[in-house]
Amino acid sequence: MRNYLKNKKNIAENIAAGVAQYFKLAKISEEEEDMVRWKKLNDIPKGFYRDEAKKLMDKGILKGKDDGTIDITEDMLRCMIFCQRIIDQK
Numbered sequence: 001m002r003n004y005l006k007n008k009k010n011i012a013e014n015i016a017a018g019v020a021q022y023f024k025l026a027k028i029s030e031e032e033e034d035m036v037r038w039k040k041l042n043d044i045p046k047g048f049y050r051d052e053a054k055k056l057m058d059k060g061i062l063k064g065k066d067d068g069t070i071d072i073t074e075d076m077l078r079c080m081i082f083c084q085r086i087i088d089q090k
Contacts, residue, residue, distance in 0.1 A: 035073050035075075036073065036074070037071055037072065037073055038053075038070065038071070038072055038073070038074075038077075039069050039070065039071055040064075040068055040069060040070065041053055041054060041057065041064075041068070041070065044077075049074065049077055052077065052081050053070070053072075053077055055084075056080055056081075056084065057070075059084075061080065061084065062080060
């Protein structure tokens with residue numbers, strides 16, 4: 001019983017991984033778990049990314065919820081910036 005209590009987290013993770021594999025569910029990587037999500041415009045660090053997010057919001061491209069929540073990651077914002085650059089070139 002003592003070994004079980006020491007290893008219950010490891011056991012639970014392995015059971016969960018087995019269930020996810022059986023049902024062909026995607027496993028969330030540690031990188032995805034650690035990814036920072038910016039909830040509001042002011043959560044984005046001052047500088048380039050916040051300035052670009054503000055421009056996208058002003059253009060109506062990036063819209064938040066009624067309470068102003070945008071809930072985006074750096075990768076999401078970077079992709080929106082790339083897409084806007086492509087559109088601006090046409």
